[in-house]
Amino acid sequence: MASAVQKSALLLCGDYMEAYETIVPLYVLQSFGVSVHCVSPNRNAGDRCVMSAHDFLGLELYTELVVDQLTLNANFDDVTPENYDVIIIPGGRFTELLSADEKCVDLVARFAESKKLIFTSCHSQVMLMAAGILAGGVKCTAFESIKPLIELSGGEWWQQPGIQSMFEITDCVKDGNFMSTVGWPTLGHGIKLLLESLGGKVCSLEKKQASVLFLIGDYVEDYGINVPFRALQALGCKVDAVMEKGCVTDGKVVTAASATDLPAFLFDLSTALGLTVMF
Secondary structure (H helix, E strand, C coil): CCCCCCCEEEEECCCCEEHHHHHHHHHHHHHCCCEEEEECCCCCCCCEEEEEEEECCCCCCCEEEEEEEEECCCCHHHCCHHHCCEEEECCECHHHHHCCCHHHHHHHHHHHHCCCEEEEECCCCHHHHHCCCCCCCCEECCCHHHHHHHHHCCCEECCCCCCCCHHHCCCCEEECCEEEECCHHHHHHHHHHHHHHCCCEEEECCCCCCEEEEEECCCCCHHHHHHHHHHHHHCCCEEEEEECCCCCCCCCCCCCCCHHHHHHHHHHHHHHCCEEEEC
């Protein structure tokens, strides 16, 4: 979308990063005109990182499933924090390795020292701990098993008020330049916080709140539903998803050929709804 100021984001990647927590911010930011560089230590542009989905299948803990690969578009060794407005670190166990990588820990620390935005999800808050950023009582949320580590690192555990189960969580927390989310179910609010923190302003041609209905079923394309669903939540739309045997459409029809077309799809869909984001 049109932007008066070019914003830039750095997406820190690695094998087994959480797929939705990678793809949703990547495609949403690209659709709003933000430049996103995807990098991983010891890899170059053109190399790939494995992504995994984390879902609950009736066991005590989530199940990790390899679902896709992401092609990097920049070189880690060329990264300078001053060239970016935010670093985004998806969840996933790749951050366990990166938290012991001096180059990665130093990179995160330099973003903090430069007062740049840092966006973490689920387990990637371990990068904040490794960089010593939480000391002093920084409010932070994460997957519930990370709570003791946050507190031991000097951070203040934050949890959405009135929640009985982690499955009810919808909100994220921001403390200074640090944004943290419990995981992909909260990306709607997380992306909203991210856009606002980047100076983005959602402009609407309509006075009333836009409402969007997703018709879905088994084997719906995962990015095809999750990316626009979370993006529209971030833009303040009322978003619902239903299942039915058939549907009737009326008015404008917006389509995308594949997941890689989703940034352009989001631009067209937002425009059709009278929504734009200005920086």
